[in-house]
Amino acid sequence: DARVTQTPRHKVTEMGQEVTMRCQPILGHNTVFWYRQTMMQGLELLAYFRNRAPLDDSGMPKDRFSAEMPDATLATLKIQPSEPRDSAVYFCASGLHSGGIYGYTFGSGTRLTVV
């Protein structure tokens, strides 16, 4: 089965450090989402891309978060500088948005702990 691959699976970092999370979407998928999941806020949409173009990143704190898709096989989410409140599980999902008939495939997530 095709998979969405996220790296790293776990990351512990000190406050103020830069964190980069990577996502390899499924080949042929034209849409990539980044979500953050916490107990308090649930699943928050941070940013998404269609055909590599950023469509909406209004869910991201712009001063410290950035999302890019340098090519069709890689999406990145960067936090600089990181803060303890950024501790969460970050999920990437990819799918083919064509007539709204397909669901999305999620990666296993990156569990980020900022101390």
Next chain:
Amino acid sequence: SQQGEEDPQALSIQEGENATMNCSYKTSINNLQWYRQNSGRGLVHLILIRSNEREKHSGRLRVTLDTSKKSSSLLITASRAADTASYFCATDEKGGGSNYKLTFGKGTLLTVNP
């Protein structure tokens, strides 16, 4: 911001019983999807229902959609202990321009007791 709201937040049933979860949303949608998440894992897509559909089945899953009430329900029949998980509804809603984005509710935690 969350679009869908699931109800109940938690549900505990015995194996073999049916489980029903509800979802309400606020804006126009292209489709509504249900996902399952086992503890510590990623989300798994279960079923998608388009805005012009009213009911859909997949195995032991039955989904209904009422666009006039902006609500959906997920029924799992003959539940098994392996169905224990959190269930999320997600709406494919219109974002800026003609773009659609997928937003999630906070989920229903289903526990199926053997």
